Amino acid sequence: MLFHSAKNPVELKVIHLNKSQQEHRKRLIEAVEDKNTVKKFQKALAKKAKQKLKEKHKSKDKEKRIFVLDFDGDIKASAVKHLREEISAIISTAKIGDEVVVRLESGGGMVHSYGLAAAQLVRLKDAGLTLTICVDKIAASGGYMMACVADKILAAPFAVIGSIGVVSQMPNFNKWLKKHDIDYEMFTAGEYKRTVTMFGENDDEDRAKYKEELEQTHKLFKHFVTTYRPTLDLFKVANGDHWYGKDALNLNLVDELKTSDAYLLEQMEHHQVYALQSRQKPTLAEKLGLANAAHAAVSSLVSTATTSAIQVIGNKLPEVLTKIEQDKRLKV
Numbered sequence: 001m002l003f004h005s006a007k008n009p010v011e012l013k014v015i016h017l018n019k020s021q022q023e024h025r026k027r028l029i030e031a032v033e034d035k036n037t038v039k040k041f042q043k044a045l046a047k048k049a050k051q052k053l054k055e056k057h058k059s060k061d062k063e064k065r066i067f068v069l070d071f072d073g074d075i076k077a078s079a080v081k082h083l084r085e086e087i088s089a090i091i092s093t094a095k096i097g098d099e100v101v102v103r104l105e106s107g108g109g110m111v112h113s114y115g116l117a118a119a120q121l122v123r124l125k126d127a128g129l130t131l132t133i134c135v136d137k138i139a140a141s142g143g144y145m146m147a148c149v150a151d152k153i154l155a156a157p158f159a160v161i162g163s164i165g166v167v168s169q170m171p172n173f174n175k176w177l178k179k180h181d182i183d184y185e186m187f188t189a190g191e192y193k194r195t196v197t198m199f200g201e202n203d204d205e206d207r208a209k210y211k212e213e214l215e216q217t218h219k220l221f222k223h224f225v226t227t228y229r230p231t232l233d234l235f236k237v238a239n240g241d242h243w244y245g246k247d248a249l250n251l252n253l254v255d256e257l258k259t260s261d262a263y264l265l266e267q268m269e270h271h272q273v274y275a276l277q278s279r280q281k282p283t284l285a286e287k288l289g290l291a292n293a294a295h296a297a298v299s300s301l302v303s304t305a306t307t308s309a310i311q312v313i314g315n316k317l318p319e320v321l322t323k324i325e326q327d328k329r330l331k332v
Contacts, residue, residue: 010085010278017068017264017273066099066267068275073106073143077113082278084120089276096128099271102150103134103260108141108163111217117142118224121149134260135159140242144253145221148228153254154263161248164225165240166218168210174201229253 022045029041067090071079090100102121108114124131133139133150140163147153147161155161177184177199184199195206195213222238229252232238237251248254267273 010082010280012086012089013277013279015275015277017275018268021265021268064097064099064271065094066101066264066271066273067094068101068103068264068273070103070275070277071106071117071146073104073109073114073117073146075109075113077106077109077117077142080113080117080120083117086276086278087120087123090129091123091127094127094129097130099130099132099267100124101132101134101260101264101267102146103136104139104143104147105135105137106140106143106146107138107160108143108145111142111166111221114142114145118146118149121146125149125151132263134258134263135161135254136260141165145224148225150228152256154256154258154260155245155248155254156259157245157257159245159248159254160242161245161253162237162242162251163240164221164234164238166214166221167240168214170196170198172197172202173199 026041026045030038033041069083069086069090071083073079087100090098094100106114121131131150132152132154133147135143135147135153135155136159137156138160139147139153139155140160144162144164174184186194186197186200188194192209195209196202197206218238222234225238226232226234231252233251237253243251243253245254245257249257264273
């Protein structure tokens with residue numbers, strides 16, 4: 001299945017996890033058990049499938065389906081590029097009552113990027129779908145901003161949860177510029193167009209304004225969290241600290257301690273589960289392997305050039321060191 005856009009079509013792959021898991025189980029039994037056990041297993045599978053089909057025909061309601069998405073977040077929340085496409089596909093296909101499970105891993109990043117990622121998850125709720133977030137490793141800061149949208153948050157026992165806070169840091173090169181007699185000029189229109197800078201001389205007023213902006217962002221973050229998890233005690237959890245699974249459960253940051261694998265296996269006993277994976281559609285060159293060949297050729301050229309440069313530097317090193325020592329003596 002493809003999502004068409006002018007420049008970058010996205011390819012969507014759907015994996016029926018029930019069938020995949022059943023196939024893995026079948027192969028393992030065939031490898032470790034005798035023929036009689038294998039036959040019994042095959043009969044049990046056929047009987048179970050028949051019973052399910054019978055129950056399906058009797059039931060007036062359609063069986064709930066579960067769709068699984070993966071979000072592996074970096075500082076820019078780059079994965080939102082595919083997340084939004086996958087969510088659009090689900091919303092256009094799923095029915096009210098279906099469930100979406102997002103296996104979320106992120107330590108957070110840019111506020112606006114994770115704000116967009118969280119807003120994508122809100123679309124699922126607005127469409128009448130149940131949202132479950134599974135955290136096996138970490139959902140901190142922007143990652144928790146996404147997680148808190150869920151109807152239910154599951155976390156592995158040692159998953160890192162929380163960090164409801166805002167941080168910003170930057171170097172300042174103003175003293176270095178002055179030391180080397182380099183002027184720095186910045187022109188703005190608007191009193192607060194720029195406050196603290198990397199190259200200018202920052203004063204207390206600049207720092208105060210910047211801190212005010214951070215506090216405002218933190219306030220918005222806290223408001224967002226309490227909108228979706230109103231029972232949280234913000235005084236305890238919105239101080240920028242993080243907690244492991246058990247403590248996060250006690251603080252109501254998560255609802256249950258369980259890995260995503262355990263949860264999905266349980267759901268497969270009663271529901272059909274589908275994993276969605278999207279990627280950029282490969283170009284013709286990539287399909288033919290030409291892109292990899294070109295990359296290898298460039299890497300080889302860079303490696304050769306680097307080696308040559310190192311050899312030149314190595315040959316010149318004694319001469320350079322001698323010059324440095326002479327300079328030192330001149331300055332003493």
